[in-house]
Amino acid sequence: MSTERKLGSQELQPEEQGVVDYLTAHPEFFDQHPELVSRLRVPHDSGDAVSLVEKQVAVLRQQNRQLERRLVDLVEVARSNDTLIDRMHHLALALVNAGDRQELLAGIDEVLRARFSADEVIICLFSEQHSDAGQLPARVVAPDDPGLSAFRNFLKNARPQLGRLSTEQLAFLFGDQAEGRVGSAALLPLGADARQGMIAIGNRTKDHFTANQGTVFLERMADLIATALARHDDRRHRR
Numbered sequence: 001m002s003t004e005r006k007l008g009s010q011e012l013q014p015e016e017q018g019v020v021d022y023l024t025a026h027p028e029f030f031d032q033h034p035e036l037v038s039r040l041r042v043p044h045d046s047g048d049a050v051s052l053v054e055k056q057v058a059v060l061r062q063q064n065r066q067l068e069r070r071l072v073d074l075v076e077v078a079r080s081n082d083t084l085i086d087r088m089h090h091l092a093l094a095l096v097n098a099g100d101r102q103e104l105l106a107g108i109d110e111v112l113r114a115r116f117s118a119d120e121v122i123i124c125l126f127s128e129q130h131s132d133a134g135q136l137p138a139r140v141v142a143p144d145d146p147g148l149s150a151f152r153n154f155l156k157n158a159r160p161q162l163g164r165l166s167t168e169q170l171a172f173l174f175g176d177q178a179e180g181r182v183g184s185a186a187l188l189p190l191g192a193d194a195r196q197g198m199i200a201i202g203n204r205t206k207d208h209f210t211a212n213q214g215t216v217f218l219e220r221m222a223d224l225i226a227t228a229l230a231r232h233d234d235r236r237h238r239r
Contacts, residue, residue: 084217087115091221095228104232106137108225112201120182120202122173147172154187158194160218161187162209173200184209188222196226
C-alpha cells in the first residue's frame with residue numbers, strides 16, 4: 001500500500017493525510033523551501049533529553065534573532081545620524097550666512113523651530129548692557145538676575161540639560177502660562193561656564209526631551225552657536 005492511513009499509531013485526519021501524500025510525492029519540497037525547516041517541531045525518541053542537533057538548531061535560531069535585532073538597531077542609528085547631520089548642516093549654514101548679530105540670532109531661532117521640533121525657543125543672553133535688547137530676537141538678562149537662581153545647578157555644570165523644567169524655570173523662560181505649552185525642554189549653555197547665556201528649546205510633549213537622552217550632539221551645537229555669537233560680538237566691539 002503506497003499511502004498509509006496511519007502514521008505510527010495515530011489516526012490521521014483527511015487534511016493531515018493530504019499533507020503526508022503531498023510530501024511523499026514531492027520529497028524535494030523542503031529543499032525548495034528551506035525557510036520552513038526552522039519552523040518545524042520534530043520530537044525525538046530520547047524523551048525529555050534534547051539531541052545535539054536540536055540544541056545546535058536552537059542556538060542558531062537564537063543567534064539569528066540577536067543578529068536581526070542588532071541589524072534593526074544599526075539601521076535606526078544610521079537613520080538618526082542622517083537626521084542629526086542634516087540638522088547640523090542647516091544650523092551651520094545659518095551661522096555662516098548671518099551678516100550681523102541680529103540676523104544670527106534670528107537664523108538660530110528659525111532653524112531650531114524648523115529642524116529641531118521646537119514649539120518654543122528662547123535665546124537668553126547674559127549682559128549688563130541692555131541698549132540693544134529691544135532690537136534683538138533674544139532676551140538680554142543681567143548675570144545677577146534673581147530669576148537665574150532657578151538655574152543654579154545647570155549654570156554651574158554648564159552642560160546641556162534635558163527633561164521637564166521646574167515651575168520657576170518655565171515661568172522665567174516662557175512666561176507664567178508656559179506649563180500648558182511646554183511639556184519638556186532642552187537647555188543649552190552658551191560659552192565657557194555658560195557666561196554668554198543659554199538657549200531653551202521647548203516641546204509640548206512631556207517625554208520629547210528626557211534626562212536619559214544623549215547630550216553630545218547638543219554640546220557640539222552649543223559650541224558652534226557660542227563661537228558664532230562671540231565672533232559677532234568681537235566684530236561689533238571693533239567698530
